[in-house]
Amino acid sequence: MPKKKTPSIKEAREWLELYESGWSEAHLAQQKGRDIRTIHKYLAETQAERRFNQAELEVLKTALTKHQEQLLATLNKLYAAIALPEPDTRFYFRKDASxxxxxxxxxxxxxxxxxxxxxxxxxLENTLLFTLIEQHLEHDPxxxxxxxxxxxxxxxxxxxxxxxxxxxxxxxxxxxxxxxxxxxxxxxxxxxxxxxxxxxxxxxxxxxxxxxxxxxxxxxxxxxxxxxxxxxxxxxxxxxxxxxxxxxxxxxxxxxxxxxxxxxxxxxxxxxxxxxxxxxxxxxxTLILANFVQGECDVCRRLKGQRSGK
Known part of the structure; x- marks a missing residue:
């Protein structure tokens, strides 16, 4: 009897869904025409893959949250910098300073x-975070x-x-x-x-x-x-x-x-x-109160690429 092909990722994930819905390994082996050892092996591998993906998602979620916090902190610094000079400020440049x-x-x-x-x-203009803010808000007024x-x-x-x-x-x-x-x-x-x-x-x-x-x-x-x-x-x-x-x-x-x-x-x-x-x-x-900086930057693209495997 010819040996069956290795199950695809999609097929293994379908087995896991059926298994978690109540099918036993024996019933899966019978219905799918597979050796019970194959069923057992690929159920374990698919469960491990899912756990890894969930852990990776949590790590990326944390990273994106931290990134947004850094962007919002930079916007707060920008907000603090934008102010009218005091009326009694020295507005002239001295001979020894430009x-x-x-x-x-x-x-x-x-x-x-x-x-x-x-x-x-x-x-703060020469900081990397300011550059990333510019990338995020490229089309913002x-x-x-x-x-x-x-x-x-x-x-x-x-x-x-x-x-x-x-x-x-x-x-x-x-x-x-x-x-x-x-x-x-x-x-x-x-x-x-x-x-x-x-x-x-x-x-x-x-x-x-x-x-x-x-x-x-x-x-x-x-x-x-x-x-x-x-x-x-x-x-x-x-x-x-x-x-x-x-x-x-x-x-x-x-x-x-x-x-x-x-x-x-x-x-x-x-x-x-x-x-x-x-x-x-x-x-x-308004940007700060939204608690989220729209758009994306080099950091966002890197994190997305990590998730997609690029």
Whole structure:
């Protein structure tokens, strides 16, 4: 009698289904025309295969769950990084640095050549998980909104930088008009003066609140014995022996509404950045609340390939 072919995987799985439905090994052997030892062998092998597959599925399920947790954690970091800079932040690049870090280093603005060129980047952009998020969300509006946020931010920082440069030029011009050399520069000896004028001017530009300028000027006084303009309670704002009164007048002109009202473009840029920030944060928050990042990435494809045997 010719020997029967080895049962196929499909056939062995059918035997296991019948066996688990109540058929005995003997009944299976009789109905399928097989030796009972063959039935016994392939039932055992098929059961072992199923146990292995179930274990593998659990491992892959755990791996995919962990992967999703990592993606969601990255989205949370992205959400935390997208924020408006504080109004009193130093928005100018110093002579010894071409970068400004905001939000505890989560966002870095870099000044390129020419000096008016600003590039904003996220601190987590160079991480592998960020790249995997990009792959998952390839067709999601989140990244087009992120690019819009970048452009709005770069425009805002660029205008703030130009604003600061103009203030520095105004201080130098004031010095020339009264006949003293101030050499105003970022990071120089008159840094306190620049900070004082910049900080109060910038707050006024963003709020259009004239009391900010009034209160700033109220804190200024002249000390002729020391030849200085004092920022109360006692900080030397500018040393200018013999020129205290004209310098005081020059500073008040720099802090005047007439001088600052031409910088309304900064407020427009700030409002646009605020809109882009809110839009992007809303989209990211929606992704986070879904508790699942749609799409797939290299890691997902690798896990799927492992499951399919590819």
């Amino acid at each position: 970068k400004i870090e905001f939000n505890a280093g989560k966002v870095v603005d870099t000044q390129l050549q020419p000096l008016t060129s600003i590039v904003a980047k996220l601190g 989140a990244f087009s909104q992120l690019n819009a946020w970048y452009k709005a931010r770069e425009n805002y920082i660029r205008m703030c930088q130009s604003f600061c440069i103009e203030l520095v030029e105004g201080i130098d011009r004031m010095g020339r008009e009264v006949g003293i050399e101030l050499c105003a520069e970022l990071g120089g000896e008159n840094d306190i003066l620049i900070d004082f004028i910049y900080k109060n001017s910038f707050k006024f530009v963003l709020s259009n609140d004239s009391t900010i300028l009034e209160k700033a000027i109220e804190r200024l006084s002249i000390d002729k014995n020391r030849g200085e303009i004092i920022f109360k309670p006692g900080t030397t704002l500018l040393s200018c022996p013999g020129y205290e009164e004209v310098c005081f007048e020059g500073i008040t002109k720099l802090l005047s509404i007439d001088n600052l009202k031409r910088f309304t473009n900064i407020l427009v840029a700030c409002k646009q950045l605020e809109i882009e920030t809110q839009t992007l944060k809303h989209t990211i928050q």
